[in-house]
Amino acid sequence: MNDSGLTIALLGPLEVRDGGAPIEVTAGRLRSLLAALALSAGRTLPVERLAQVMWGRDEPVNVRRSVHTNLTRLRGALGSAAVRTVPGGYRLDVAPDAVDVLRFRRLLAAAGRARDAATEHLLLRRALELWRGSPFQGVDVRECWEAESAYLLELYLGAVERRVDLDLACDRPREVIAELRELAVRHPLRESLWARLLVALGRSGRRAEALADYQRLRERLADELGTEPDARIRQIHTELLRADALPRSVTPTTAGPSPPTVGAFIGHVIDLGPTTPLRGKTDTALRPPASDPSAVVLMWVSAATSAKDRAGR
Incomplete structure (x- = not known):
């Protein structure tokens, strides 16, 4: 080299x-x-x-x-x-590592292998710091990069969500609200972002704001998709209505097997109860089954592309 x-x-x-x-x-x-x-x-x-x-x-x-x-x-x-x-x-x-995309992938793979949550959080933060905007800005023949850009965005949002989970587990809800709100506005139908935002608001003593956001999400999903919020968000809403409980996220019932799917990576939510310590090991849904980060990335992009195709039909 x-x-x-x-x-x-x-x-x-x-x-x-x-x-x-x-x-x-x-x-x-x-x-x-x-x-x-x-x-x-x-x-x-x-x-x-x-x-x-x-x-x-x-x-x-x-x-x-x-x-x-x-x-x-x-x-x-x-x-x-x-x-x-x-x-x-x-x-x-x-x-x-001289290419930010490849460094981003490597850091995500290393975060998935981390043996403690503090190390995982650090690696995720370093990976996310590489982002300056939408990928491939200024590169012509855009159709060549659409699939690559879409999968990188999925990895980015999944990494943000996982890092937010770790922040909330350390009882730092106020630190993530602004970031989550900005992303939820940019990705208004991504319920996993809204779930974390509602939890962070509720845990920060802003229940009324969280309930108003839930209602806005509910109306938008009904208008645009004809659906209700998923069970995870409905449970958070129920907890927000209770004065004697802080909202806790719900671990998805469809935890991804190995190899991981995009849904397993971006949908993973740890217990966000107020006394939850940082865990000594990361969830296996985030662990790459292979030592080559490129292999992991290919599995994630394949799943993302399939999901995108299904959504377009």
Whole structure:
């Protein structure tokens, strides 16, 4: 690997730096080319895959020559040693941690393997700090990145929810309310966010506000989906109505088996009672069954894509 200090950030607007100094990659196809190479940092990508992300179905007549021409231009921006020609294709010669998406995945996988909740919380926080906005901003041929962006968003929201669970288990409800409210507004039909918001409000002495939010959620679900809030949220609502009880979240009845599904990852809720200590071990639904973080990510994205397809039908 090179020691140039090259870093590529894709979790938000595209940013490329070399030793901290910004590098401008302005051409749309070069940005798509760089994004594809970055997501496979240290691994070989064939010419056909690179052509797909640059041109989609409108490939040029001479694909190999056109890919080579664009790679020469990319080397001019990044440095001649950054992109290597290897048997079978090309490789971006940087460490995976130099790419924020790959670092995010690695930190999530490490959090899932953490043996104590404090370590898990720290790793999740470090992973979430990498986000600066919607993934792949400024990268052309958007359809190439839609599935990848959707799955990264699922992982992000799931990581936020898991980290919030740990915050609430440490009796820090006030610290998460603003964040949860912002996310609930941006994702108004994501009931798992609302569940945590209602718990945090109730645990902060803001029951009236929590009850008003529950009613707004109930009306929105009825208007847009024709459904009621799920059983977990209805139980929280019942607890909010009781003056002698603090709201507690409910562990999902469909805990994900190994390998984990997206639902198992983002739906996992620990006991949020006021005396709940941080647990010494994490839930097995969050533990990757394989040592390769990429394998775990592929399982999560596969589940996310299937869920998205079902929702679209």
